Amino acid sequence: MIYQQTTYLHYQCLQLNGEVDLHNSPQVRKQLLAILKKGDSVLVDFSTLSYIDSSGIATLVEAFNIAKNKQLTLTIVAASGGPLQVLELTNLDKVFPMVANLTDVKE
Amino acid sequence: MKLNRRIEHCASTEKLCQIRAEVRQACQQMHFCQEDINLITLAIDEACTNIIRYAYSGDESGRLIVSIFHNESDAIFHLQDFAKCISPSCLEVRKKNLTEPGGLGLQLIHQVMDQVQLLPPSSSIGNILELKKHLPLL
Structure with a gap:
């Protein structure tokens, strides 16, 4: 499965697994x-x-914009390696709220 | 120019994962660092995605060939399709706000690679996109 969904505090947490590409991003x-x-x-x-x-x-940008319009939040957790490089390359590391660990998420 | 690897698949999104795995292996053999391997793999994947999405418009019967070469200074990637010829202007990147949709893949390809060009078509059908990245200094 490309993702697992759990509840953390008052957030829905979508854990992405493996590789997200055109095949599974929908x-x-x-x-x-x-x-x-x-x-x-x-x-x-x-x-x-x-x-x-x-x-x-x-997909993340679209969801982030929808969240903002609804006064909700979309936060990236534990980005590292290649996925972090992509966020940095696109300067989206300065757009998305990001935390290093789930335990850093504020209630 | 020496051929390192030739990868041929149908133009299906299911094959992208296999193509990435082969590109990573080829980059390791050319002694790129992990950061560069991640970025080169991204660029090749984005180019393949564009072929599947736009050149073939999702027609999975199309063929997609990735040939990987090197010379003294560069790793050279040729991405060949057999779809309708495209104009070199299709490779131009328009400055955009990254939070707006569209064109991000092409922008990433240009950011990562040192040279991006369409080779002159050898026949009336198909395109060959050439991407070059300087080899690491050993």
């Missing part, structure tokens, strides 16, 4: 938009994510 998009439609803020956990392409990044 699944991630569908789930992220469903969470936001229910009115929940979301944590996107990158701790078990090894790769993300521009379709995955575009």
Whole structure:
């Protein structure tokens, strides 16, 4: 499964697994938009994510913009390695709220 | 110019993962550092994604060939499709706000690679995109 969903504090946490690309980013998009439609803020956990392409990044940007319009939040958790490089390359590390660990998330 | 590897698949998103794995292996053999391997793999993946999405418009019967070469100074990647010829202007990057949709893949390719160009078509069908990255100094 490309993601696992859990509840953490008052957030829905979507843990992304393995590699997100054009093949599976529509699944991630569908789930992220469903969470936001229910009115929940979301944590996107990158701790078990090894790769993300521009379709995955575009999905996160779309969800981030929707969250902002609904006065919800979308926070990236534990980005490292290749996925962090992509965020830095696109300067989105300065756009998305990011925390190093789930325990750093404020209630 | 020496051929390191030739990867041929149908133009399906299911094959992207295999293509990335082979590109990573080829980059390791050319002694790129892990950071560069991540970025080169991203650039090749984005180019393959564009071929699947735009050149073939999702038609999975199309063929996609990634040939990896090196010379004294560069790693050279040729991405070949057999779709309708495209104009070199399709490779131009428009300055954009990154929080707006569209064109991010092409922008990443240009950011990562040292040279991006369409080779002159050898026939009336298909395109060859050439991406070059300077080899690491050993």
